[in-house]
Amino acid sequence: MNKSYFPQRIADLVLWYTNYKSKLPNYAAELNLTQAEIDSEVAYCEDMINAINLVTTQKGLLKSAFENRTSVLNDNNSKLKEDIARHKTAKFYTQAIGEDLGIVGSSVIFNPDTYKPVVSAALFGGAIRIRFTKKGVNGINLYVRHKGTSNWKAITRLTTSPFEYQPTLAVEGQPEHFEFRAFGVIKDQEIGVASDITEIIFGE
Template identity: 30%
Template sequence: MAKSYYLPKDDNGKVALLDLLATRLPIYAETLEVSPADLASLQADAAAFRYMINAHNVIQGNARLWTTFKNLQRDGVAGTGAFPPAANLSAPVPTVPPGIITRVTALIARIKTARNYTEAIGQDLSIVGSNQIVDPDGWKPIIDIAIKAGRPVIQWTKGDADSIEIWADRGDDKGLAFHTITTDPAYTDASPAPSTSALWKYKAIYRLRDEQVGNWSDVISVAVGS
């Protein structure tokens, strides 16, 4: 079963992972052959990133307070004229070089190739993504079209599908008919152009394990020919 990527997308999630690793990884350091220097770097990164997140939140909250005060002073008719307090930050921690997440993901990659690494250790360190349930019945491709060198280029996103099946209508009163199956996310229709201008239409459906899955895309059209 496919797994999602372990790294959270938001900063709060990332700093929580760093905090957890800084606390839990020392337990497995010898087993995973993680050096004292690696641990010290990780813990410094976790402390610095946590300080930055907290400072950022304090400053943002203080900025909102000052914005409210500024607007009241500018346009209000009543209230106190006392300035709000400045942002009150805690004492800074030691700085670290740029690239905190780059360093931690590189360390995690090394951990996962360690001889004694196990899935259970990965789960305890929160460096294993959750299982993803793939439900192709709800899939519906979104296709776009562009003209390049006089030929239609059908653009689509592959996602978890194996390929896409494209049908085409050449404006010849035959309607939509099978055209091709492709894995190219920018497929060029090399069919001969008509001698006169015509409106070509396309629709597509995802394929998984050599079968159509999900729903047909919306029909899109493009003018071709002279």
């Protein structure tokens, strides 16, 4: 008996399920199928199509939400900064008021021995988008490994954020679980301690 064929790519599965469920009733006699059996297989296909389409829809909504968040933060933060600057010129403004409102920055001494990068990973347009902040360093060295393994592989040195990383999957259409970490870099030398590990599943 020939091995049954199923597409490996998620994007191809919707077309495959749609074709199968629409044409299966045409071969009811040849395949000795009852109407109940046909209805059952059609329901399987429809459930899987709906599940795939739901992910696609949610990804679109998430992307839109991220874009909206960026726009709102950029616009409103700019306006709020102007208002806060005005508050600080008020006749009865004091340092204590500023500290209570959280609008007075604290002076933090940079220590290269304890510096720890902050790194995040998110799916974005078919790639993994890595974000980080320098906070006193020239850049970061970024490392990756498969979750459950021990060896870290250097990806690249980053000096600007964000960075889009697109790994090659071992099996096309089969998601893989990645972990990332980073070290701060000053004058080509790694300093401080490793960032917290951030992880993501890529290829769904």
